[in-house]
Structure formats: C-alpha cells, structure tokens
Amino acid sequence: MxxxxxxxxxxxxxKEFNKSNEAISVIELIDKFNKKMDKTTVYRILDRLEDSRILHSFVDQDGLKRYAKGASNTDFNNEPEIHPHFLCEDCGTSSCLPVTIQIPDIPNYTIKSAEHLLIGRCKDCVS
Amino acid sequence: MxxxxxxxxxxxxxKEFNKSNEAISVIELIDKFNKKMDKTTVYRILDRLEDSRILHSFVDQDGLKRYAKGASNTDFNNEPEIHPHFLCEDCGTSSCLPVTIQIPDIPNYTIKSAEHLLIGRCKDCVS
DNA sequence: TTTCCTACTGCAATTAAGTTGCATTAAACA
DNA sequence: TGTTTAATGCAACTTAATTGCAGTAGGAAA
Incomplete structure (x- = not known):
C-alpha cells in the first residue's frame, strides 16, 4: 500500500467523490479535470486511492472503469458485504446499491469475489 | 436481426464454441484464428452471432469482451433466466454457471438486465 | 524556516482493444 | 450458371489505458 x-x-x-455516492468513470474525471491535471495523473491517483481502500472500482458494460467511494467488500457501515452496482440506461449515472446479493453455493467452485452490475432506470428516470 | x-x-x-460451454474472449479467438481470418472478421461474426442470439457476451474484470453459447437471458433449457459468469483467477477460463441469482427488490429502481461476474477457483483448480 | 528526500506530476510516446471505409470475394437462391 | 448482396481482408483510425523520464512539490526532519 x-x-x-x-x-x-x-x-x-x-472532493469530487465526496459530493455523492455515484460511481464515476475515469473518462468523466479526465474530461472534468482536463484543465486541472493530466489524464495520467487521474489514472495514477485513482490507482493509489483504490490501493488505500478509499475508493473501489469496477468495469461497466461498456468496458469503462468506474470508481466509487469506499472499499469494494464493505458496505456503508464498513461491514463486509458485496454490493451491486447500478447503471441507469437513461441518464448514464451509476451508483452503489445498498443491498446484498446472495450467491448460491456452487459445488466444486470457490468464489472469492463478485461483481454485480444491474442495468435499468434510476429513481430520477423512472416515469 | x-x-x-x-x-x-x-x-x-x-465449431470452437461447440467444443465446450466456456466463455471465450475476443482476443483469444483473434489469436487462435489469426492464420484463418482477420480480426475484423472475428469481431463482425461475433456481433452477428450475438444478434442472432446464438451467442451472448459480457465484459470481464479486465474490460475484455467474452462470448459464450446461447442467449443471455436464457438458461441451458431455454427458460428465461439470468445466469452468472465465472472467471477462474488461476487458469483464466471462464464459463456460464447454471444457477440463478436472486436480485432483491430495490425501491424506485427498475432493473432491466443484470450481469453477474464471480471470481475464484474453478473445479479443476481447487486443490 | 530551510533543507532534503522521494512521492508525485506532466508530457510525449506507446500499447492494446475495438471500429470504420472500401474494394473484392463468395454464399446462396432463382 | 449467373446475379445479388452478405461477408471478408486490409489499412487506417479511434479510444482507453500504460510507460519512461525529467522536473516539481509534499512533508518530515534538522
């Protein structure tokens, strides 16, 4: 570390990540801060923040890396948990969902980690 | 279509996909068939096979696109279902798992599709 | 406060996955 | 067997992400 x-x-x-619980793509961050820092710096800082378990990351349906607050295997109360990530197909925003997904036992397989990506409409886009 | x-x-x-139920990355296929066809052809055929619901695809932890037999929302008996994808961190092989993952109800969100990626050790690599 | 170490940054160049345009080829149906 | 047009190969391009290196600036220690 x-x-x-x-x-x-x-x-x-x-500061950007503390604004909300949204999962932000690296591309968005590079674009947003293109006047303030180089893209290389963005990549490297995100790397370090993930190493330090301040952020966690996942890859979305488009193959883009996204980062959000907190460690990946911890919930909002720092309890061990695997939470799903949500991606709104309408507005494009992404966030961590505060629910737990049950993984059924799979004989002969050892599951170490999991990534759940749910796609649909967020609360602001459901009409 | x-x-x-x-x-x-x-x-x-x-023929390659009929050998097993493995989820193969585009990169592997391009490499394997580099003498037989162009990478553009690989990409385009996979696209068409997915359109025709003969294959389905997902993006793995490394952001690589993988394809496997069958339609994404159907199980091995053609029943509607969302199945998880497994990736062995030891041997790198990937496959569709014949189990169903329950998605809890999330108030104010409409979930249209989901992608579950489980990472661990496969039956051949568990010692 | 100043000094010093080295983590960090910016820039340019590079890698790698995936896409596009276009001329040519070959399925497949009449 | 000829005709249509889906499919292919090739080259060039786009985009996300990585690497090397010289220069900069945190921050601990003096």
Whole structure:
C-alpha cells in the first residue's frame, strides 16, 4: 500500500467523490479535470486511492472503469458485504446499491469475489 | 436481426464454441484464428452471432469482451433466466454457471438486465 | 524556516482493444 | 450458371489505458 500525499490534485478528486455516492468513470474525471491535471495523473491517483481502500472500482458494460467511494467488500457501515452496482440506461449515472446479493453455493467452485452490475432506470428516470 | 451466411469463418467459430460451454474472449479467438481470418472478421461474426442470439457476451474484470453459447437471458433449457459468469483467477477460463441469482427488490429502481461476474477457483483448480 | 528526500506530476510516446471505409470475394437462391 | 448482396481482408483510425523520464512539490526532519 503506497503512501498517499495530499496533493492539490488528490484533494480535487477526493472532493469530487465526496459530493455523492455515484460511481464515476475515469473518462468523466479526465474530461472534468482536463484543465486541472493530466489524464495520467487521474489514472495514477485513482490507482493509489483504490490501493488505500478509499475508493473501489469496477468495469461497466461498456468496458469503462468506474470508481466509487469506499472499499469494494464493505458496505456503508464498513461491514463486509458485496454490493451491486447500478447503471441507469437513461441518464448514464451509476451508483452503489445498498443491498446484498446472495450467491448460491456452487459445488466444486470457490468464489472469492463478485461483481454485480444491474442495468435499468434510476429513481430520477423512472416515469 | 441480420441474415447469417454459413461461411467458412462462421463455421470455424461456431465449431470452437461447440467444443465446450466456456466463455471465450475476443482476443483469444483473434489469436487462435489469426492464420484463418482477420480480426475484423472475428469481431463482425461475433456481433452477428450475438444478434442472432446464438451467442451472448459480457465484459470481464479486465474490460475484455467474452462470448459464450446461447442467449443471455436464457438458461441451458431455454427458460428465461439470468445466469452468472465465472472467471477462474488461476487458469483464466471462464464459463456460464447454471444457477440463478436472486436480485432483491430495490425501491424506485427498475432493473432491466443484470450481469453477474464471480471470481475464484474453478473445479479443476481447487486443490 | 530551510533543507532534503522521494512521492508525485506532466508530457510525449506507446500499447492494446475495438471500429470504420472500401474494394473484392463468395454464399446462396432463382 | 449467373446475379445479388452478405461477408471478408486490409489499412487506417479511434479510444482507453500504460510507460519512461525529467522536473516539481509534499512533508518530515534538522
């Protein structure tokens, strides 16, 4: 686990993630901060923040990497848990869902981690 | 849904998928058939086979597209179902798992589809 | 406060997955 | 067997992500 310096760029990214619980794609972040920092810096900071378990990541249906607050195997109360990620096909926003998905026992397989991606309409887009 | 001609290249790919129930990455296929067909052809055939619901696809943890036999929302008996995909971190093989994952009701969200990726050790790699 | 170490950054170049345009080829049906 | 047009190969391109390296700036220690 690498040491994290509180540089200007790190602070900017952390501020962005603290705005909401949304899962933000790297591309969005690069675009949003293109005046403030290089894309390489964005990639590297996200890497470090994930190493430090401040953020967690997953790959969405489009193959894009997305990051959100918190460790991947922990819920909002820091209890061990695997939570699903939601992607709204209408507005494109993504977020961590505060529910637990039950994985059935599969004989002869050992499951170490899981990634659940749910696609549909979010609360703002359901009409 | 486009018409599918039984060309040599289509037959080669279909034969590969009929060997097993494994989910094969596009990259593996391009590599395996690099003497037999162009990578563009591989991409386009897979596209067509998915359109025709002969194959289904998903994106794995590495952001790589993988294809496997059958339609995505159908089980091995053609019953509607959402099945998880498994990826062995030891041997790298991937497959569709014949189990159903229950998605809990999430208030205010409409879930249209889901992708479940389980990572661990397959039956051949569990020691 | 100043010094010093090294984590961090920016830039340019590169890799790798996937896409597009277009001229040519070959299924498949009359 | 000829005709239509789906399918292919090739080259060029796009886009996400990575790497190397010289220069910069956190922050601990003096």
């Amino acid at each position: 690498s040491i994290i310096r509180k540089t200007k760029t790190v602070k900017l990214l952390l | 486009s018409i599918i001609r039984k060309t040599k290249t289509v037959k080669l790919l279909l």
